[in-house]
Amino acid sequence: MKTLKDADDLVRAGLIDREDIPKTTSISQTYSIGVTSQVIDTIKNSSFDDAIYKQYIPDVRELDSTDNETPDPIGDHAHEVTKGLIHRYPDRVLFKITPTCAVYCRFCFRREMVGRGKDALTAADIEAALDYIADTPQIREVILSGGDPLILSPRRLNEVISRLENIPHISLIRFHTRVPVAKPDLISQDLLHALTTSKQMIFVLHINHAQELNHATITALKSLRKHGTVLSQSVLLKGVNDNIEALKSLFIALTDIGVQPYYLHHPDKAQGTAHFRLTIQEGRALYKALRGQLSGYALPHYVLDIPDGYGKVPLNGDWIAPHGDGGYTVTDIHGKTHRYYD
Numbered sequence: 001m002k003t004l005k006d007a008d009d010l011v012r013a014g015l016i017d018r019e020d021i022p023k024t025t026s027i028s029q030t031y032s033i034g035v036t037s038q039v040i041d042t043i044k045n046s047s048f049d050d051a052i053y054k055q056y057i058p059d060v061r062e063l064d065s066t067d068n069e070t071p072d073p074i075g076d077h078a079h080e081v082t083k084g085l086i087h088r089y090p091d092r093v094l095f096k097i098t099p100t101c102a103v104y105c106r107f108c109f110r111r112e113m114v115g116r117g118k119d120a121l122t123a124a125d126i127e128a129a130l131d132y133i134a135d136t137p138q139i140r141e142v143i144l145s146g147g148d149p150l151i152l153s154p155r156r157l158n159e160v161i162s163r164l165e166n167i168p169h170i171s172l173i174r175f176h177t178r179v180p181v182a183k184p185d186l187i188s189q190d191l192l193h194a195l196t197t198s199k200q201m202i203f204v205l206h207i208n209h210a211q212e213l214n215h216a217t218i219t220a221l222k223s224l225r226k227h228g229t230v231l232s233q234s235v236l237l238k239g240v241n242d243n244i245e246a247l248k249s250l251f252i253a254l255t256d257i258g259v260q261p262y263y264l265h266h267p268d269k270a271q272g273t274a275h276f277r278l279t280i281q282e283g284r285a286l287y288k289a290l291r292g293q294l295s296g297y298a299l300p301h302y303v304l305d306i307p308d309g310y311g312k313v314p315l316n317g318d319w320i321a322p323h324g325d326g327g328y329t330v331t332d333i334h335g336k337t338h339r340y341y342d
């Protein structure tokens with residue numbers, strides 16, 4: 001079955017009611033819809049459990065934006081050195097090589113930049129980014145992201161990998177991807193062949209619930225493991241995985257198949273996503289409770305991307321302290337402090 005892209009598709013697949021067409025159409029005019037056959041199966045196998053359904057099916061609350069939400073919640077633009085290339089930390093760059101994904105998550109932190117019809121990079125933009133990487137010796141790691149880099153054709157992926165292969169100071173290529181969960185059949189032999197490089201490779205899988213790990217996903221992850229390290233990143237989402245059992249099951253299931261839980265993200269303040277956000281206090285309480293229930297290697301780092309581009313910090317220790325006015329003081333990696341309010 002082809003990917004569902006609009007309200008009529010969702011009605012035909014039995015995922016929304018006919019009376020929801022106007023509001024769903026209205027949402028899709030701002031934020032793309034993408035539901036693959038793999039995700040439809042996962043939703044149906046979960047008996048329409050909110051944990052899966054809410055991640056992919058539009059909700060009318062997406063049309064409401066709160067005052068503290070922004071189109072660029074983690075401040076990509078503040079660190080954009082060439083179009084699509086973000087140089088936020090000294091030794092690595094994030095290369096947003098495509099604005100397209102296999103699916104469109106309703107809580108996406110880059111939802112204003114990611115989607116069908118969004119501004120794609122031209123061949124000249126890609127050249128400019130690769131030139132910057134080649135001319136900047138302190139960069140040792142290139143993170144291919146987007147969008148989702150693994151939806152590119154094997155030929156296009158190979159062109160980029162081959163260029164990076166020839167840059168001596170690059171030792172690591174990292175991929176941020178949801179493809180093994182959303183469209184695992186894209187992890188084909190051709191794609192794996194296109195990823196051939198002498199550089200170290202790390203694949204970071206975006207996954208939020210253990211029910212997203214089915215046979216096809218596990219098979220795709222096993223294939224990727226033959227080419228590099230596989231880590232996971234998850235977003236802590238209200239109504240999806242904001243309970244001990246869901247988080248514990250996810251992290252145990254991942255370690256059982258050789259995927260190392262890496263990050264648990266506090267949800268970013270992307271526009272129209274307030275219904276997914278927990279408070280920092282709620283998130284920290286969950287994380288504290290998890291610590292006693294999981295081996296250290298199964299517990300990811302619980303992190304906050306400080307709004308406006310100040311980088312990622314752990315939500316524990318000296319990095320964050322409550323402030324008298326109900327907010328927090330968060331210290332970034334340069335020792336600079338920022339105020340944060342839920």
Ligand code: SF4
Pocket residue numbers: 100101102103104105107108109110111114146147148177178206
């Ligand atoms: S896969 Fe990632 S970039 Fe794509 S829609 Fe989901 S959260 Fe956004």
